[in-house]
Amino acid sequence: MELSERKKKILQCVVDDYIETAVPVSSKSLTERHLPNISSATVRNELSALEELGYLTQLHTSSGRVPSAEAYKLYVSDLMIKDKLSEKEIDYIKKIFLEKADNLEEVIKNTTKVISELTSYTSVGVATPDVDEKINIIKFFRYKIDTALVLIVTERRLLKDNYISVPEGMTDEQLSEAESVLSRLLSGKSFEEVCNIKDDINDEFSGYKNIFLNVVEALKVYMTVKESDVVMEGQDKILDNPEYADISKIKNFLSVVTKKDKVMTLLAGDGRDIKINVKIGTDGYEEIPKDCSLVTATYSANGTKIGTYGVIGPIRMDYQKVVAVLENVGKILESILTNR
Amino acid sequence: MELSERKKKILQCVVDDYIETAVPVSSKSLTERHLPNISSATVRNELSALEELGYLTQLHTSSGRVPSAEAYKLYVSDLMIKDKLSEKEIDYIKKIFLEKADNLEEVIKNTTKVISELTSYTSVGVATPDVDEKINIIKFFRYKIDTALVLIVTERRLLKDNYISVPEGMTDEQLSEAESVLSRLLSGKSFEEVCNIKDDINDEFSGYKNIFLNVVEALKVYMTVKESDVVMEGQDKILDNPEYADISKIKNFLSVVTKKDKVMTLLAGDGRDIKINVKIGTDGYEEIPKDCSLVTATYSANGTKIGTYGVIGPIRMDYQKVVAVLENVGKILESILTNR
């Protein structure tokens, strides 16, 4: 059922005020601050109707009203007036990204830093591995008798965090032979394609099957989300919100937001094509603390998803600001990464 | 001035009890729990003498006594009965370290994890770069027209996080020539020695001076403590302590302990040869939150310092446990790293 325009307007004002003040909002304050042309009694009637519909709740009979999870969702999707960032804020984002854009990890870290600074909430993010990333060069560097470092150059970056074990008795010549065979076989292929290569594809390569399998293992590690792909910033920001005056709430919040594995599950499985995503803890998401809201944006460059970043904070969150920041950061980040 | 045996005993009991209960300790509870042979009035006299000496304080006339920073220092150095870890706990430490000991970064991360788990406090640590580390092999891998990855194999590890920019027009042959010249020049030398090499040391090398200077820059980065050398665990553990019921205290604590740069200054400049080090916030250490105590241990292997690890928590901290854990972790860690 569609709400009347007036109900929408009133609901929007309630959410606005509650986000601003953290205090249950009363009919009187609504008429005084936003609706000078109707009486508080009328507003009371509307409020009680909105309560009936599940958008508002009351702590007790004589208290003001507080928005429900339903109301916040409607607010973000329909009611909220979109915020614009100031020149200064946009310049700040640009500055941060441009001063250190060489290293992808730095960029990721900076993304959460900027988001947390500008929103004043805890920010979380995860860089999504790109299974379509294509291999250009593959190189082995033996540095111990039985271990070699695998260097993989792709279109976008240099992967250098995996090791393979070298079979006993393999000479340096054989290893560099393996290198050139594999290079020829794999270059131009995406990670996913490499992982799907069937055994019996190529005669000349058959001698290096073990090495090949090791490399596939290494690629698989790159293709999965790992704790090292997760970043978090500003965990202490939650304490600035008056509803977090309760130690047990803080503890609950921190026990999620200081642990990379938990943040990883928090951000896992976010829809691919949805840009801004709002999840509210009371709404049945197991991983999100009950009194929290998680707002995320999924960023892409050159048509592939590069990561999910967002903000976790009280349900009563400044969604206008958060959405504006996430969108602007996304725009700038995507433009930087697309230009490569 | 030396305390009488009885004063020492009483002070020890006060600290023990206060650490256990977090409640100011009274003369009555002391006689009941620990000193059945003297009357509470006698204890009261002794307590008031200890207060005179600066070891105890009272919140108000009719409250029990609380240890001062002075008292804790004496407690740790003199009064405390050293704790032993249980078999189970020692096995736990061994298990953690043995299951993933291949990668130095993992080991470092595990060190703080174990310390935090076993003590139930926030743990912090920093891996100290070793300026005496000796270079075995140096290798360049050009992966962009103007950039090469520098791989440096030392006695202990493979460094692979630095890039040098390659002069325009330099061919692959010239780069590999530079590689072998530098390899000959640098292998067997320590980082520090390399940084002190004077310009005019070698004719054959003079053509690659720029590359050499780039490599020195890279080594200097390895030789300084960086944020990536800092690890932290269990930042939420502080909330289990009843004296942290106050949001502003929590905020203060978290604002230090969620930021790598701050933890870095916290751990900076710890004496080289001191094993266990106790610093109490009220004692004039700028970086430590006023109501906190920082207990650190400095670990070495093969005669060189490998890092400083410890625990940060309330002044009223279980020093017996903490010291025991730090010592045991140290023993096991040092034995693992020395065996390399």
Added chain:
DNA sequence: GTTAGCACTCAAAACGATTGACTGCTAATT
């Protein structure tokens, strides 16, 4: 040097009364 005993102190808990910001409802008004 110890100790029993008592007066005194003071934070914390318990209690009760008051306040005031709300709502819901009813009856009058538009």
Added chain:
DNA sequence: AATTAGCAGTCAATCGTTTTGAGTGCTAAC
């Protein structure tokens, strides 16, 4: 039929008072 004024009723929050009891310090006796 929708709006509104007016009033009774609700309830958390605040404030002041009292009570309680754990604790000390001091004195006089042992």
